[in-house]
Amino acid sequence: MKKLALLATFLLLPEALTTNANAAEFELSGKVGIEERYFYQQPQQSGQSGQSNLSIFAEPELYWSWNDDSDTVLFKPYLRADQSDTQRSHGDIRELVWTHVGNDWELRTGINKMYWGVTEFQHLVDVINQTDGVEDIDGEDKLGQQMINLSLVRDWGIIDFIVMPGFRERTFAGKQGRLRAGLVVNTDRAQYQASAGQQHIDYAIRWATSVGDFDIGSSWFHGTNRDPILTVTPKLANQEQVLNQENSSSIAQYELTPYYELMDQASVDVQATIGDWLWKVEGIYRNSDSDNYWASQVGFEYTRVGIFETAIDIGYLMEYGKDSRGEKFGVVAQNDLFIGSRLAFNDMQSTEILLGGGIDLDHNAHSLIVEASRRLGDSYKLSIDMRWFSSDSSKDVLTSISQDDHLQITLEKYF
């Protein structure tokens, strides 16, 4: 059942391709890149590698279209090789999706990615794809999700029906990896509430429309919660024996194991685009056996174009996150304020600088990021990212990475 969507793609694709072979078009594009992370301080957690880490990655994109673009297949595999973290060295099929376009409907079958929501600092509403946690800490990298998605275009909006046969586990940094909690997450010991485990079939429905200045979306999801509950668990006996020989500290006897609950989530997201202002609201209500809560992220983005008689645009962003669970470990924003600024130089090289920070209003914890990027020549892109984390409360998720401030330089070649 897990590979149903994938199977359907493979079964239907050759037939469609052969019947229209002369009309099929193929295109190859994609990117390869190299990334260096430099951490200013020595590792905080035991087992972590040193201050410098090199990583390479590739993401080719293969695209076929036929039937006058009514049928397309997109295949986007991803591969990363990391110098120190064996968990971060990983591969994924980001997309392998066959799309058939009808007159007022679309059917997307295979492994796909789908984004929901409007806010910038936290993505509460966006629950279809699992987070690829080893890629980056911003949660914006996602694993491909197997699905069958029927999308209907109506006068009153676009409605999407999604059936997801199979679940993707979140990826976590390994023992050698930085930017992780004190204990390592053992993904091999993941447990599920659903008796079918990873084979549980999830469902979602979404309606989205634009009315004047408003873009409105509302969705409902039933299935396995993408956010696991992490439990401190003693390591299994055979591992323990090995460990006893090399390390006698008690903390080394434990690890984190993920537990994936079933959940229902209802959500709404609205953006009002009025003049230079974008007003944004995301709200969710989530219900599972262990918890039921609501959370919201509200804010704005205001842009001034052509500052100081140049072509430069400056954007100011502010968002506030609230979570009814309060100061519980793992809650990203229970009473947090996010502030940011985006500079777009609008030059030939598309130079951009983004500054952002998050402040926890309940206790002393904050993070700061600077992201700058620029195209080099026609096919290279250079990005420089800097991140600082600080926390003096053990309740905050930032505590375990407060010594992981780093500089990241990425060079990508596009083809």
Place this chain on the structure above:
Amino acid sequence: MKCSTNCYQSTVSTSFAIGLSFSVLLILVTAFSSNAATPEEEGLTISKEAKLRDLGWQDSSANMLMKLRNKQGQESVREISIKSLEVANDGDKGLTIFNKPRDVKGTAFLSFSHTVGADDQWLYLPALKRVKRISSRNKSGPFMGSEFSFEDLSSFEIPKYTYKYLGDERINDLNSFMVEQDPVDKNSGYTRRVVWIDKSEYRIQKIDFYDRKNSLLKTLTYTNYKQFLSKYWRAMTMSMINHQNGKSTDLVWDNYKFRVGLSDKDFNKNSLKRAH
């Protein structure tokens, strides 16, 4: 319009130009109406005729090469495809898809332009698979780092300007009207633009753009006109020169097709995500 010394000077030169071409004006006036038309009415009449001759094309698709050149002569190329849908009594709908530079491949831009009020614009970011509604107030901002602004590329609609006929001039070897068009929208980057429209086919030959301080900012020249469906003229080359920063951008059009069967369904958030 804010009136400064510049404004006064331009008014003086305008009346001077009109004086010179008085006889031509007289013929035109009798041609368009029996009553003596003011330069404002005259300018409107010419612009309306140009718009009228371009009505009824329904939909089109085309590829565009955008060649950016800086002061030192360094070139950078963008490859873009554009689908357009004519909307009766309102601005056109457009879907712009980027193919080069490669780092923005698959990025697409959907716009519903309106004759009155702000346009609706959405941007699709393929890396995140995210559709984002964006502010359309950024009319004066550069499009993809080029010397074209968003408003330079939006469809021409009569209510967007007020008009004034300035006289006649021979340009690109064609007898042409000179019409001043003043943007109504206060977010426009221009105080005015002067448009040369040829008398035989009512095609735009040249536009001078004046910035908010009313000094000459850019000149756009239209060349290599081709006629489609035995009616609609499109310039295959559009060259924009920025007089203030020395940069220039050429748009070279290719594979222009009309009435390819596009409809509203090709201009929504789903089609934006399909852009390839």
